Amino acid sequence: MTEPITDPTSDPTSDPTTAPRPTASAARTDAEPLLALEEVGKRYRPGVLALDRVTLRVPPGRTTGLVGESGSGKSTLARLALGLLAPDGGTVRFDGHDPYRLRGRSGRAVRAGLQFVPQHPGRSLNPALRAGTAVALALAAHGTPRRERRDAVAALFCQVGLDPALARRYPRELSGGQLQRIAVARALATRPRLLVCDEPTSALDRRTQTQVLDLLVGLQAESGLGFLFISHDLAVVRELADRVTVLRQGRVVEEGATGELWDAPRHPYTRALLAAAHNAGTTPTT
Numbered sequence: 160m161t162e163p164i165t166d167p168t169s170d171p172t173s174d175p176t177t178a179p180r181p182t183a184s185a186a187r188t189d190a191e192p193l194l195a196l197e198e199v200g201k202r203y204r205p206g207v208l209a210l211d212r213v214t215l216r217v218p219p220g221r222t223t224g225l226v227g228e229s230g231s232g233k234s235t236l237a238r239l240a241l242g243l244l245a246p247d248g249g250t251v252r253f254d255g256h257d258p259y260r261l262r263g264r265s266g267r268a269v270r271a272g273l274q275f276v277p278q279h280p281g282r283s284l285n286p287a288l289r290a291g292t293a294v295a296l297a298l299a300a301h302g303t304p305r306r307e308r309r310d311a312v313a314a315l316f317c318q319v320g321l322d323p324a325l326a327r328r329y330p331r332e333l334s335g336g337q338l339q340r341i342a343v344a345r346a347l348a349t350r351p352r353l354l355v356c357d358e359p360t361s362a363l364d365r366r367t368q369t370q371v372l373d374l375l376v377g378l379q380a381e382s383g384l385g386f387l388f389i390s391h392d393l394a395v396v397r398e399l400a401d402r403v404t405v406l407r408q409g410r411v412v413e414e415g416a417t418g419e420l421w422d423a424p425r426h427p428y429t430r431a432l433l434a435a436a437h438n439a440g441t442t443p444t445t
């Protein structure tokens with residue numbers, strides 16, 4: 160993004176430079192967010208402003224959806240949330256800590272609470288390792304004793320709805336849906352409080368997408384996990400998000416409760432995303 164962003168809307172309440180920041184509505188959900196990005200900016204190099212004063216919060220046990228088309232800054236925001244990048248401006252806090260500065264033993268303990276579910280689990284799993292070994296390595300990194308790992312792997316496979324026998328398979332021997340469940344199992348190995356899910360279902364067919372979404376909903380109900388759920392597809396986000404932030408060219412154009420945003424989108428860009436979702440017929444069937 161090289162030029163200042165011009166907003167085509169004539170609705171002044173939709174303009175991020177004039178509209179009130181969504182603090183009041185965010186504050187309504189919970190007093191203390193688990194993840195909070197406040198007025199965050201990120202510039203990769205002069206002229207490439209990936210994020211501009213973005214505020215987004217995920218309360219404990221809740222789901223915040225982040226939508227926007229390709230290049231809007233979603234993955235950059237995910238990397239900031241995970242502490243893989245430092246912001247140029249603003250603050251990022253997970254459980255009160257700056258994730259970029261979590262170091263040492265105490266830092267690792269906090270960091271264990273923050274995990275990632277990628278878009279293409281097949282690419283993030285080592286093809287030379289059996290699926291169970293990948294999960295066991297995550298358990299080992301979290302300090303689970305060797306003698307407990309086999310049972311813990313089996314329990315995690317069961318938790319994500321997989322037959323523990325699949326732990327012996329290599330990634331190439333598993334379906335996309337199975338790989339995504341293993342990615343979730345691996346993320347759960349550290350008993351996280353928040354999962355950052357970056358397009359976790361966009362590489363899956365509709366039926367498998369629904370199954371993975373159901374899995375995430377079930378995990379949240381079971382263990383109070385929070386999700387930052389990132390997608391270009393509003394229809395998918397609608398399935399699980401309590402609130403949605405709409406990002407366009409690095410700026411928040413709209414934020415609100417999912418149902419309200421779905422029923423009465425204020426910004427033309429949100430309306431365009433919704434229309435695209437309707438036209439593509441991407442609303443998952445349940």
Ligand SMILES: Nc1ncnc2c1ncn2[C@@H]1O[C@H](COP(=O)(O)OP(=O)(O)OP(=O)(O)O)[C@@H](O)[C@H]1O
Pocket residue numbers: 160203204207208209227228229230231232233234235236391
């Ligand atoms: N490492 C990088 N170096 C320079 N520019 C980058 C880098 N990563 C991302 N960008 C730029 O920052 C902007 C936001 O990119 P980002 O990947 O965060 O968007 P996105 O919404 O996740 O896109 P997609 O859905 O295609 O993954 C884009 O203009 C992109 O070209």
